[in-house]
Every structure is written in structure tokens, then in C-alpha cells.
Amino acid sequence: MLISDTELLLKYLSQKDNRAYRHLYSVYYTALKSLAYYYVKDEHVAADLVQEVFVSLLEVSYRFTTADEVKYFLYSALKNKCISYYRKQKVRDKYKLSVLRSNNQLEHFWEKVLEEDVYAHLMAAIDTLPPQCRLVMQLSLEGLKISEIAAQLHISEETVKDHKKNGKRKLLQLLDNPFLCVLISFL
Secondary structure, three states: OOOOOHHHHHHHHHOOOHHHHHHHHHHHHHHHHHHHHHHHOOHHHHHHHHHHHHHHHHHOOOOOOOHHHHHHHHHHHHHHHHHHHHHHHHHHHHHHHHHHHHHHHHHHHHHHHHHHHHHHHHHHHHOOOOHHHHHHHHHHHOOOOHHHHHHHHOOOHHHHHHHHHHHHHHHHHHOOOHHHHHHHHOO
């Protein structure tokens, strides 16, 4: 039932009569939702905001004296709901971005922890090698070539190769971590 008489509408509204709310809903819902959608660009969010506007109309204690006041209330309430939605969305987006950055940093942190843990285990195993073999393996880890290690330690390249070969064999026996074993194969 549509209420055509403004005085009757205002009376029903002041009495919190459902007929007034049903009438206003049928008259303004589509326009309010369309306006909300224009701003939020999401059909479901727009519908929710309009629902919130009508809930706030139910909760308002103000006694409207004209139909224009009711109309103004509905559109003003919608405007405020849209602004509030944007503010909340901005906070959500900022938080989401922060979480994504944090996750990237956390991933990097755990990669670094793993790297340092692997390196610590490898260095502990290398420390158990005989002194000359240990030096050769440490210099290999630093990226020096066989000829550079030989020149630095004043030994032949064949001796460096023997130390590397023996060092790898002993490290493979010491370490039970497959990842470390693969790493040693690259030395």
C-alpha cells in the first residue's frame, strides 16, 4: 500500500508504524541504491548501505514535520554511510598493504634465517676438518678458484684439488642434511 497523504505518512512515521517504512522503502530504495552504487561501485555494498540507512531511520527519535525532511534524512544518511564506508575501506586497504609488505618481509626474514642456519651448520662441519683442508674449503666458499687458492696458500693446484675432494667427502659423511649435501657438491 502506498501512502499518498504526507500527513498520514508523517503520522505513521512518528508512531514507528511499519506502513510508513514500507512506503518509504518502496519509493526511495532504488534511487538510494543507485546513488550508493555510483560511489562504492559494488552492488552488494550499495544494498547494505541502503539497508543501514533504513535501519537508522527506524532508530531515529526525531519527529519529522515534512516529507522533504524525511527525504533529506535518507539522502544525508546515505552520504554519511558512503563516507564512513570509504574511511573504513581506506583503513582496510592500508592494513592489507601493510600485511602484504609484512608477509614479504617475513618471507625474506625466514629465508635469511634458513640461509644463516645452513651456513652455520656448514661452517661448523668445515671447522672439524684438518687445518689445510679447512682453509681450502673456506676459501672455496668465498668463491676463489683453485688457482687463486693455490697461490694464496703457496701450494700446488693438485694439492688444492685433493684437499677439496677430501673435504667434500668428509663433509658429506658429517652432514645428514640433503640440502647441505647438494650445497657441498657445488664447492
